[in-house]
Amino acid sequence: MSTSAPARPFEPDFAAAAKDAVLSGVIALGIFGPLVGLRTTQNMSNQLIVESHWGLVAIIVGIVAVGRFVLRAFVFPRMAMWKAQPKVESTAEPSFLRRNIKTIGLVFLLFYPVIIVSMLGYQQSIKWVDNFGIQILIYVMLGWGLNIVVGLAGLLDLGYVAFYAVGAYSYALLATHFGLSFWILLPLAGILAAMWGIILGFPVLRLRGDYLAIVTLAFGEIIRLVLINWRELTNGSAGISSIPKVDLFGWITFNVADPNYVGKVFGLANSSAYYKIFLYYLILALALLTAFVTIRLRRMPIGRAWEALREDEVACRSLGINTTNTKLTAFAIGAMFGGFAGSFFAARQGFVSPESFVFLESAVIVAIVVLGGMGSMIGVAIAAVAMIGGTEILRELSFLKVVFGSDFNPDLFRMLIFGLAMVTIMVWKPRGFVGQREPTAFLTERKAVSGSLVQEGHG
Amino acid sequence: MPAPSWEKDPVLSVEHVTMRFGGLVAVNDLSFAAGRGDITALIGPNGAGKTTVFNCITGFYKPTQGMLRLQHGDGSTHLLERMADFKISATAKVARTFQNIRLFSGMTVLENLLVAQHNPLMIASGMTVLGLIGFPAYKKAEKRSIEKAKYWLDKINLTDRADDPAGDLPYGAQRRLEIARAMCTSPELLCLDEPAAGLNPRESGELNQLLLDIRKTEGTSLLLIEHDMSVVMEISDHVVVLEYGIKISDGTPAEVKADPRVIAAYLGVDDDEVAEVEEALDVVVEEARQ
Structure with missing residues (x-):
């Protein structure tokens, strides 16, 4: 690198973060307000009535806004700093x-x-x-x-x-x-x-x-x-x-x-x-x-x-x-x-x-x-x-009922969370948890083969 | 004129081979012989049908007509057009390389050479069963095959990269490795599809040395397709020229170089000479038909 800038003590930009948080909060309200906040059910005399869950909506919007604030104020600047730092090849023995x-x-x-x-x-x-x-x-x-x-x-x-x-x-x-x-x-x-x-x-x-x-x-x-x-x-x-x-x-x-x-x-x-x-x-x-x-x-x-x-x-x-x-x-x-x-x-x-x-x-x-x-x-x-x-x-997450109300059933969200986790993992590690191939024979030293060279097969 | 040396003791005789793809005649009634211990070059302009001939010899295509006879030094004969492709390598002992390199890029250089020794190792491991329960014969056989791989790695100067993935090697080294992998099958005839393509002059000089060395020390006969005339003229004993699927010339490098039909095919001719060349070609086609 040409300019080795001294590691600047990083200052979170709270104003921008707050603005961002409010904006995400509004978007979350727009999405989850109708989806989660309103629910139609039948009452005792079989009439269709609208039930409101504004408490739940408030929790979700709160999570989104606070999460966005934290991301913008603390996480993103740190990530930028890490990226700016020259990468040190870890030559140390694996742990x-x-x-x-x-x-x-x-x-x-x-x-x-x-x-x-x-x-x-x-x-x-x-x-x-x-x-x-x-x-x-x-x-x-x-x-x-x-x-x-x-x-x-x-x-x-x-x-x-x-x-x-x-x-x-x-x-x-x-x-x-x-x-x-x-x-x-x-x-x-x-x-x-x-x-x-x-x-x-x-x-x-x-x-x-x-x-x-x-x-x-x-x-x-x-x-x-x-x-x-x-x-x-x-x-x-x-x-x-x-x-x-x-x-x-x-x-x-x-x-x-x-x-x-x-x-x-x-x-x-x-x-x-x-x-x-x-x-x-x-x-x-x-x-x-x-x-x-x-x-x-x-x-x-x-x-x-x-x-x-x-x-x-x-x-x-x-x-x-x-x-x-x-x-x-x-x-x-x-x-x-x-x-x-x-x-x-x-x-x-x-x-x-x-x-x-x-x-x-x-x-x-x-x-x-x-x-x-x-x-x-x-x-x-x-x-x-x-x-x-x-x-x-x-299945064991019954404590979530305390947060989301007694009729919350974590079982229903199993497949949703499961899918989300899979997508996340595949974005994070596209070749799977272990993306390297161990060679089956070696002359002097066993070196793992990078996953990018290994073919996935023709089907 | 006495019969050329390659007619006397051919390792491969191609007899009246025709290959059609629907209406397209890629190879038309081709006959030639490749002598034992010779380096035979198959040359011709793009689209002349050279690779098609190769694919027929190595079993990737079945010729529409004709016969491909391979004779081993011990006198046994194999009719290649009747054999399944993997048998051509396994029993008829014909190995090949590819125009666009086909290494096992995710496997190490050493593993590539071990895969090439699949058949002897398979027998040594008792079709896997004995090897699986830890029979010592397999361990010995594996050691031997690693020795063989090492021998070839030394020849192609890749010993220090034996444990690197094949896909990481530079282009020239990949070409050499592909030749070494083919040689690990202990072939009687080695077919090389444009081995010098993409090599710089120094690498192509090294390749010439490697090919001459293979012929000398292993006694393997070589058949190669090549565009690089320096390689062809320098190392080959016998040159066969194809154009539009028809053989237009066959002889020693010097003879072929002087053949007007080859010059016409390669350099093109002036407009007023076209008729002349076409006439000459017609004669060849007629000859081929008879």
Whole structure:
């Protein structure tokens, strides 16, 4: 820089800020006055009357005006100052947290139920282990499974939930009809889902981009519609209930009536929390299996071929790579993990119906992969925590009722806030949480590849 | 006149190949041979059908008519027009580079060279299964393939950039890397589509050395499309000239340089000579039809 101006003690321009705040307040009043302030309802004698919520409007307008004032007076000048300062390349080692995020995360996951139980006791822990722990881990696993197809091979699959459904129904049907154990049906569900992955893979081999997305989306819907309409097999929309619980290889079960119920074996009081904690560790193990296999595969020729396929399919073929087989294995292995997760889901819920496998589920899983940064395992995990944990935590925001009145239901705004958060994150980090690619081999030093060079795949 | 050397032991014989795209005849009844261990150049003005011939040889197009025969040193023969594109590289051992560079830009230089060794590594990893459970044979094979990659990195002077993404390399280095990547498939015939395009004179000199070195040390036969006449005349043993999909000249660089039809095709001719050239072309077309 030519003029290294001394850092000026910054003086907030309160007059301009106040003017700005009033202006934004007026605009907010104009927008929210009619939208929030007036509401028509019926009174006791069925007459249409106008109810006013001027208090709420005042709160919103207040927030907008004060927020604008703070932005204009303090935040913007600071931001301008930061931008004016020459950027110092941080050559320092990444922080301890950043370097060890995988180990820390793993240790936390292993002790999570212990921490929760010791803090809240068995009965209170159920919600936190089940709704947060298990729910998030299912999506982490689904995200990692889909990451193979979308993140590594670059094939946009909008019907991933179909494989989840195949896995869930495989377990539900075979367990209720033939009484087979979870431990036999888990691999079987994976194999069946992989088979359906190949069946989907064949017709879409030639498709790319938008066309591939549409066909996979249609496949997801077809599976769901078959589940609804093939009543003789799947019991239609009513679903399949009383799906047997998982047991620990037959040694310990989680049905109170059984002689080897976990409480009786260890002399504990009856509680449904044991089963939830067991399920937590089961899905954790399944998710870690997915991660382990994916990390191994990335360093194998097939994994490199997937990534090469995402980068340039024509060049792949010129190097003698059978792109048909490469794509099919990506679909099959991705689907297999979806099938594992599905059979776990059925065992956990004890009930499956087509309702659980709607397009929104596929969209959420794709969003997790994209948000996490395509191809990055840790990014996908963070995105799953943010998306699933984030929406779950919104249920817990009952204190907002104090602010917005007793009939305020934060649940209604879940999807709105969710969408807003996604847009914000994508503006802030367009390549996802982890926008870098880890190379799979190195000669002297492992350097991350900038996301701007990595292709997103042709579909 | 004795038969030229390339007719005696051809690595590739192109026989009566025609490629039509709807009504457009991109290549018309083309026949030529590329000798084993030779550097054969395919030249011609823009739109002459050179890249189409390349795409036929490497399987990206299936020729409408004709035969493409590839003979390995051990005597085995492959009919390229009947093979799937990836098989042409995997079993017939024909490698190629592209006119507009097609590297895996988000992968490192080393990874690019490892992807090229996909097929041997795939076998070493027991079709992934054995490698996945940590079989030692795969680890050894991977080490070997890294050694091979290193050998080629040394040749193209990119060893110190092995761990950088391929997309970060300067243009000339990307060209060299693409050649090294093709060579990592251990090809019998290497097809280069305008390897000197966009290179400065020094780089193009280095490229000549690299290509001559490949022929000498690896024994690979080379087929190249090139516009840069300094490259063509300096290193090639045999030149085939195409215009409008028809072969107009075939011979040693000196012979081709002296051929009036080549001069006409490249430099254009005066108005009063047009009829003459057209006549000459008609003769060629007639010859081609027979």
